[in-house]
Amino acid sequence: MANHTYVYVTYILSTPSKVWEALTDAAISASYWERENVSDWKVGSEWQHRLPGKSADVIGQVLVSDPPRRLVTTWEAPSDRGNPETSNRCTFDIEDAGGKVKLTVTHAELSEAALNDVSGGWPAVLSNLKTLLETGKTIPDPFGSLGNRPKT
Amino acid sequence: MTKHTYVYVTYIVSTPEKVWEALTDPQVSVIYWERETVSDWEVGSAWELRRPGHGVDVVGEVLESDPPRRLAMTWVRPAGHAGVDMACRAAFDIEDAGGKVKLTVTHTDLSDDNLKGVSGGWPAVLSNLKTLLETGGTIPDPFSAR
Numbered sequence: 001m002a003n004h005t006y007v008y009v010t011y012i013l014s015t016p017s018k019v020w021e022a023l024t025d026a027a028i029s030a031s032y033w034e035r036e037n038v039s040d041w042k043v044g045s046e047w048q049h050r051l052p053g054k055s056a057d058v059i060g061q062v063l064v065s066d067p068p069r070r071l072v073t074t075w076e077a078p079s080d081r082g083n084p085e086t087s088n089r090c091t092f093d094i095e096d097a098g099g100k101v102k103l104t105v106t107h108a109e110l111s112e113a114a115l116n117d118v119s120g121g122w123p124a125v126l127s128n129l130k131t132l133l134e135t136g137k138t139i140p141d142p143f144g145s146l147g148n149r150p151k152t
Numbered sequence: 153m154t155k156h157t158y159v160y161v162t163y164i165v166s167t168p169e170k171v172w173e174a175l176t177d178p179q180v181s182v183i184y185w186e187r188e189t190v191s192d193w194e195v196g197s198a199w200e201l202r203r204p205g206h207g208v209d210v211v212g213e214v215l216e217s218d219p220p221r222r223l224a225m226t227w228v229r230p231a232g233h234a235g236v237d238m239a240c241r242a243a244f245d246i247e248d249a250g251g252k253v254k255l256t257v258t259h260t261d262l263s264d265d266n267l268k269g270v271s272g273g274w275p276a277v278l279s280n281l282k283t284l285l286e287t288g289g290t291i292p293d294p295f296s297a298r
Contacts, residue, residue, distance in 0.1 A: 010162075011279035011291055097297035127163035127282070134287055139163055140251035 002085060004115040006107040008122045014133040016094045019101050020068035022129055023092055032128040032138055041065050047073055060087075069094055075107075085111055103129075156267040158259040160274045166285040168246045171253050172220035174281055175244055178202070184280035184290055193217050199225050209235065221246055227259075236265045255281075 012019060022028045026036035030052050039047035043065050049058035056078050064072035071094075076087040088109040095102040105126065107118050121143075128142040164171060174180045178188030187209060191199035195217050201210040212226035224243040229235055240261040247254040257278065259270050273295075280294040 009275035011276055011294065011297070013283060013287075013289075013291055095297065099292035100294075100297070102297045123161035124163055130279070130282065131163075131165060131286060134283060135165075137165075139165055142163065142252075144250070 002088065002109050002111045002114070004108075004110040004112060006105075006110060006115055006118050006122065008105045008126055010103050010126050010130055011097070012101045012103060012130045012133050013099070014101050016068035016096050016101055018133060019094050019103055019129075020071070022133060023071060024067075028132075032132045032142070033125050034143065041067070041071070049075075063089070064091075084109075086114070088114060154264075155260070156262040156264070158257075158262060158267055158270050158274065160257045160278055162255050162278050162282055163249070164253045164255060164282045164285050165251070166253050168220035168248050168253055170285055171246050171255055171281075172223070174285060175223060176219075180284075184284045184294070185277050186295065193219070193223070207233075209233070210238070212241075215241065216243070236263075236269060238263070238266050240266055 022032070024037060024041050026038050029035060029037040034051065035049050035057065036052055037047065037049055039045050039062060041047070041062055043062055045062045047060055047062055048056040050056040058075050059078050060074035060076050062073055064070055071092045072089065074087055074089050076082070080086045088107060091106040093104040103126070105122055107122070110118060124142050128139045131137065131139050174184070176189055176193050178190050181187060181189040182204065186203065188202040188204065189199065190202055191197050191214060193214055195214055197214045199212055199214055200208050202208050208230050210227050211230045212228050214225050216222055216224035222243065222245055224241060227238055227240045227242055229238055240259060242257065242259045245256040245258070255278070257274055259274070262270060276295050280291045283289060283291050
């Protein structure tokens with residue numbers, strides 16, 4: 001049963017608008033995630049998560065888009081669309097918390113294998129996002145040394 | 153009663169020695185945690201989490217101490233503390249990961265109330281620790297949004 005939920009919270013010295021931009025701008029997401037997040041981010045539109053110049057790792061639909069506060073998307077394997085065993089749902093909640101942003105990622109409807117994968121991936125992705133927004137730089141080889149390349 | 157485990161992982165552009173120091177030096181911990189972590193960090197020694205001007209929040213015993221790689225201790229409320237009871241343990245694993253540190257906090261033997269408390273607390277503490285080590289600055293009012 002794909003009924004596991006993964007939650008990660010991080011506080012970032014930034015603004016909700018900059019966090020939203022980092023999640024939805026292909027060039028910025030590529031800099032900390034090694035993947036471009038591509039969509040017009042309108043409800044009902046498709047989004048893609050892809051290695052620059054390559055085909056998408058993840059595709060899905062935009063379910064909720066309330067910039068700069070909330071983004072909900074489905075995540076599906078391009079080869080396996082509509083399969084409830086491999087599709088899941090991710091919510092970004094972006095809260096202005098007075099000089100800092102509270103970012104909560106809630107990844108739901110996960111199979112056990114997907115829970116394992118995202119538990120390795122999200123800390124690396126979100127640590128690098130925080131580093132980028134706070135320092136302008138990124139973590140060296142953020143997914144390389146520990147086998148924590150983000151997957152779905 | 154079911155006991156829970158809470159795990160939080162963060163990657164920090166730093167060295168294991170600096171992360172160890174930030175966890176074990178009260179003058180550093182007070183900067184990002186608003187609390188002093190006080191002990192000689194020998195196995196079997198007592199440790200305390202002190203809030204300057206507000207007494208001691210947590211006491212316990214150092215169970216493992218392998219600087220700068222691993223630290224584990226029990227967490228108990230001091231007698232008379234008004235907070236939720238706890239009889240749990242926390243372990244810090246500090247891994248050199250090539251230009252960055254992988255810090256894993258594993259908090260075990262948590263009651264339902266403890267799980268709720270630490271799920272709110274650790275992200276704020278560890279986000280501020282990462283900010284301090286990477287920028288030299290801290291997050292304003294880091295625990296206001298818990």
